[in-house]
Amino acid sequence: MTKLRQQDTTDDDHTTTPGPTREEAVLARMGTRMGFVYTAVPVVVFVTANLVLPLAVTITVALLAGAGLTVFRLVRGERWTSAVGSLVGVAIAAGIVALTGSAKNYFMVGIWAYFAGFVIALGSVLTRRPVTGVIWNFVHGGKYRWRTDRRVLRAHTVATLAAAGVLAARFALQQWLYINDNTSALGVARIAMGTPLSALVVIVIVWAFRRSSKQFVPKKADTGDGIGDTGHKPAE
Template identity: 60%
Template sequence: MPARTTVLDQMGGVAGFVYSTVPVIVFVTANTFLPLAVAAGVAVATGLVLFIVRLLRGERLVSAVGSLLGVAVAAGIVAWTGSARDFFVIGIWASLAGFVVTFGSVLARRPLTGVIWNVLHGGTHAWRSDGAVRTAHDLATLAAASVFGSRFAIQQWLYLTDSTGGLGLARIVMGTPLTVLAALVVVWSFRRSTRRLIAAGSRPDAGPRPVT
């Protein structure tokens, strides 16, 4: 199975993309024709319907609840501030936080994807001492940082210009598609680490490596 297909499946497949975009489309469209409070309510109702559909499909409760909660909180902020653009404010600042964490980990010479890979494999591998592995995780973490950074920069600009429609379009275009592309780089870095470190560690002549 191609890596792109595998990554998309792990993120919920085409259905996952639909679940994340439908409430946004509904809110932006409803806001064009209906009062703001009603548009927010319609978005929450849509999220509730999708929540029930996901449960009937046998999806994980945590994932379904998380999506519904996200829509509900966004709608609550809109009701509180009275501004349609605030439907997207949580995602904008979450993108900034993601950029700071991922890019900061590269600057600290501990790229986040490498840290995660090592934890998932027992935390005993000296992955930072292998130049090829470190480079792979630098690239993977920078790919994630690029996604977060571009989302924040573009959506914050649209937020400041009060372009609710633009925010909705950016949320869709820069959501699952960009995440899949970044995830492909992460998958590549994980596979490279596994081939080099675990395979080398299993050879009889491979001595113990210090963990750094």
């Protein structure tokens, strides 16, 4: 008995706090606190420089700002793929401006990316495979028949429609400003409709993810000997 008690005490002493799950990691990437800074800085620099500097100089300043932001993210320990990805986005936008000679084209790729995202999100709902549910199931190894549960399917339909609505609003307003050659207003709209609206969508997605996990994923403490089985069959 003494040995058993000692063993139990040892196990308790070495208990460690589990790290973030894959689901938590995905959600964290979708709504980081620094996301607003990463989105706003290149736009603010480009629009401000465009007001007072020649277009060629504005492009150079925008690229330098993107490079500086990339270095900042790398110093903070972020993944190089994420850090360099933001620089690539700035470089592509600046390249289009250089080729076309029009400052408003800095926003063109983003505008049409919103439209493409809207089409994908809406199409996934119409085919009863809402993209947030697909992502949730992928994070959990693709082993759950989540679409067979009406409550879960409804939750992911709502979450995906929320994302589609935000993407549609961004595209509609920014395309209108683009057609009217209002570069400064495009910058304001890009910032105002960026991270703040994304944060609202993330809240809805978190709700859908949690509902799915509660319905399908057994708790770790209940997985032994089949206890805690939700009764839902894994996906074939």
